[in-house]
Structures are given as C-alpha cells and as structure tokens.
Amino acid sequence: MRSKSSNDASVGRMTAHKRLITAHAEGSSAGVRLERLPTNTTTNNHPVHRWYNFIAGFSPEFVQACVSLQRPSASEHLHLLDPFAGCGTALVTARMMNLAATGYDPHPFFSIISEAKANSAQYWPDLKDICASIERGFDAPCPIADVLPEAAGAFLAKLFEPSALQALLGARIALEQDGLAPNALAVLVLSRVLDHSCRAATDGIYKAPTSKKRALLPAEALRRVLETLIGDQIEAVSGHIPAKVHRKSSEDMPEVATHSVDLVVTSPPYLNNFDFAEMTRMYLYFWGMAGTWSEITENVRGKLIVNTTTALKGHKDIQENYRSSLSPQLLPEVDAAVSALAEKRKTKAGKKEYDLLVYPYLSQMQNTLRECLRTMKTGAGFHMMVSDAALYGIHLPAPRWIAKMMISCGYGDVECHIVRQRGHRWVLDKREGSETGLGEYYVFGRAR
Numbered sequence: 001m002r003s004k005s006s007n008d009a010s011v012g013r014m015t016a017h018k019r020l021i022t023a024h025a026e027g028s029s030a031g032v033r034l035e036r037l038p039t040n041t042t043t044n045n046h047p048v049h050r051w052y053n054f055i056a057g058f059s060p061e062f063v064q065a066c067v068s069l070q071r072p073s074a075s076e077h078l079h080l081l082d083p084f085a086g087c088g089t090a091l092v093t094a095r096m097m098n099l100a101a102t103g104y105d106p107h108p109f110f111s112i113i114s115e116a117k118a119n120s121a122q123y124w125p126d127l128k129d130i131c132a133s134i135e136r137g138f139d140a141p142c143p144i145a146d147v148l149p150e151a152a153g154a155f156l157a158k159l160f161e162p163s164a165l166q167a168l169l170g171a172r173i174a175l176e177q178d179g180l181a182p183n184a185l186a187v188l189v190l191s192r193v194l195d196h197s198c199r200a201a202t203d204g205i206y207k208a209p210t211s212k213k214r215a216l217l218p219a220e221a222l223r224r225v226l227e228t229l230i231g232d233q234i235e236a237v238s239g240h241i242p243a244k245v246h247r248k249s250s251e252d253m254p255e256v257a258t259h260s261v262d263l264v265v266t267s268p269p270y271l272n273n274f275d276f277a278e279m280t281r282m283y284l285y286f287w288g289m290a291g292t293w294s295e296i297t298e299n300v301r302g303k304l305i306v307n308t309t310t311a312l313k314g315h316k317d318i319q320e321n322y323r324s325s326l327s328p329q330l331l332p333e334v335d336a337a338v339s340a341l342a343e344k345r346k347t348k349a350g351k352k353e354y355d356l357l358v359y360p361y362l363s364q365m366q367n368t369l370r371e372c373l374r375t376m377k378t379g380a381g382f383h384m385m386v387s388d389a390a391l392y393g394i395h396l397p398a399p400r401w402i403a404k405m406m407i408s409c410g411y412g413d414v415e416c417h418i419v420r421q422r423g424h425r426w427v428l429d430k431r432e433g434s435e436t437g438l439g440e441y442y443v444f445g446r447a448r
C-alpha cells in the first residue's frame, strides 16, 4: 500500500492519485482546486445537484474525474456503484454522463432526495401537479396535533412560526390526498420549502432552535424553490438511463450482479461521531419518518453504519464479534486505539463511549468493501474519499485502516493519499491527537 501526502511525486509508474490529479486538471472542471474535490463547496454551481446541497457530500468534479479515468471513450457505457449514496452526487453525475448507476443508502430522507435528483426526468412531468397540490395545502392549514406525535410537534414548533408550520403540514396532507406524497420530487420540493421557511439558523449541520434567521413565508419559499428547479429543466430531463436507488445497507447488495460494476465512487460516514440521523431530525419528524427520538434510533440510526455513540444500542455486547472479523494484521493498532479511548473515557465527565464505535464501524465497512469487490469487474477502480478523526484527542486513522482492510479483502493497487487538510483549529485547540491536523483522504483500489 502506498500512503503519501498530496504533494509527493509518484514513484515509478503513475499512482492512482497522480492519475486522478491529471484527470481533474484535464477535465472540464479544471478551474476547481483539488482540495475542493472531497467537499460540497462546488455543488451550488451544478444544475440538479444544487437542489439539495448536502453538507457531507463530495463534489461532482470528483466523480467526473473518476469516470474519465475509467472510461477511455465517451461512448462506452459504464456502470457506477455508490454504496454510500447520500444525496446522490455520484448518481446524478453518472446520469448526466450517460452511465448506469446504482446507489445504496438506508437513510429514509437521503435516499428519497437522491432518488428525486438521480431520476428527476421520471418525476419532472409531475412538477406542475406537485406545486398545485402544495399551494392548495397552504390554503388549508392543518393543526399540528392532528398529524404529529407530541415530541415531533414540540420540536418543530421551535423551528417555525405556528401559522407557517400549519400551512406546511397542510401541504403535506394535500400531497397525501392527491396521491403525490410518495413522489420523491414532491418530498424534495416541500423539504426545500421547509428549509427556507424555518426560522432557526443552521450551522450547516444541525437545525438549532435557539439561533434565528429570517424565514420566508411558505408561498414565497415555494416560488424560490421552483425558480431553481425550472432553471435546471434541461439537465433535469437529460440522460436516459434510470439510476437504481436502494434504501438499504450496502453491507449486502444482492441486487447487484457479480462482476457487473465498472467503477465504485463513494464516501462513507466518517468515524467521527457525526450523526446523520440527528442532522435530519426536522425532515424525519415532518414527514412522519420518525415521531420520537427513540424512533429515530430504531428507524434510522439502527440501519446505518455505526459511527456515533447514539447508534450503539444493540452493538455494545457484541464487540468481540466485530473485533474477530478484522484481520490479524490490522488488530494491534486498532486494539491500541480502542484501549486508549477506553482509558480516556474514565477521565472525561461526559464519558462518551467512543471506544465502542471502532470495531463495529470497521467490521461493517469491511462487509461493504467485500460486497463492492464481488460486484466489480476485473480492472474496475474503487475510489473513496474519507477522513481520519480525533475523538477524545485519540487519533483514528480510518483511511489507512480502510486501505489495509481493502488489501486483506483482496483489492490490488491499494493507495491512500491526503487530499485536503481539515479541522486544524478543532484539533489543535481542543485535542491533542494529531500533530498535523485532520485530513480528507483519497483511497483507491482495483479489482484483480
């Protein structure tokens, strides 16, 4: 395995990392700095992608560069797999480049957003009816207690003016009455209206009921959302190969045939306690995907890869099962990190069980890595962006661990390179784990 910093020149033949840099530099998005490839900072420049800009998403430019590495000619039809599809950056890019694409994500909200974006052509003819239905609903406000369980209603009441929330719920009911509620584009449109109508500021991740921003009236918000969508009409209906979005874990992908995938482009949850369920609480409650905190754990966290202490229910007692699934070559350094976290926990007032995240996270990641390899054709490339982390100041080099697991799973040409430094202030001020700060890494492997 090669592991180098981004400015290292390749030794001997060109590394995958060097090829990625070259493909990016020669591609249509050459103006975008390499450091932005793992981030969502270019998303708003891209039609359709910008309909829902996901804080944890990577850039369309990263996907474009990976595709151009794998596809010698533009006419060749390829099959792209994203086992952690999120809000669909890889799937949308694939559709626009005329690739077949398959994505997995058990998160009920993200999977519907990626379905709406990746298959927008299919839903586009419904847009007029969706708007009419939402507008009708705004005129028929719905009392909060009529639709939402108490906990969900109390949380949402902190985020919206009462009249706005009643109008928004009226729109949800109208969509249901008009048979448009399961329509992915309807969910995307009304969810974006929610964002604009919400009076709580977001720090980019969580809706914080205590911090305020200017909220648009729901009707005004709908106009703004439609303006963006209609501006992207050409791209929305382009591409004719429908993407397949599976709302389930990629640890098992029986829907994808063995040796059928030409490239994997993905970014998994990081081992950093970032809670994908909590960050979507507003949508989960509004759409009835969960009604209480414990339903969020049941219906969402419980289905995702364990990367947060709030997801540990059911995983604490089977740590040894997870541990024993890992390769003996990897265990010494992982064991050392787990012991250090357990020791540190004893000294911390919060006593977060970070030590219990590591084995389940790696073991579940390994399941997905194995499944990907099964589906990949010989020569297919696996391209991943993933970050390391520092919990309680203990450095967790997840990208390097993942690269090592890829080798033990049977991937060839495995490489791991830092692409972007991140989190310096956080690490240096409050943590003592990493001298250099954290980074986002490009991990590559090839099916042999």
Ligand SMILES: C[S@@+](CC[C@H](N)C(=O)[O-])C[C@H]1O[C@@H](n2cnc3c(N)ncnc32)[C@H](O)[C@@H]1O
Binding pocket: 054, 056, 057, 058, 059, 083, 084, 085, 086, 087, 088, 089, 090, 104, 105, 106, 107, 110, 248, 249, 250, 251, 266, 267, 268, 269, 270, 276, 303, 304, 305
């Ligand atoms: C870093 S995000 C991916 C973002 C994506 N690249 C984009 O641009 O939208 C990781 C995603 O993995 C999903 N995830 C977590 N556990 C999963 C699992 N077991 N199988 C598939 N996806 C999972 C999360 O819900 C989250 O959406």
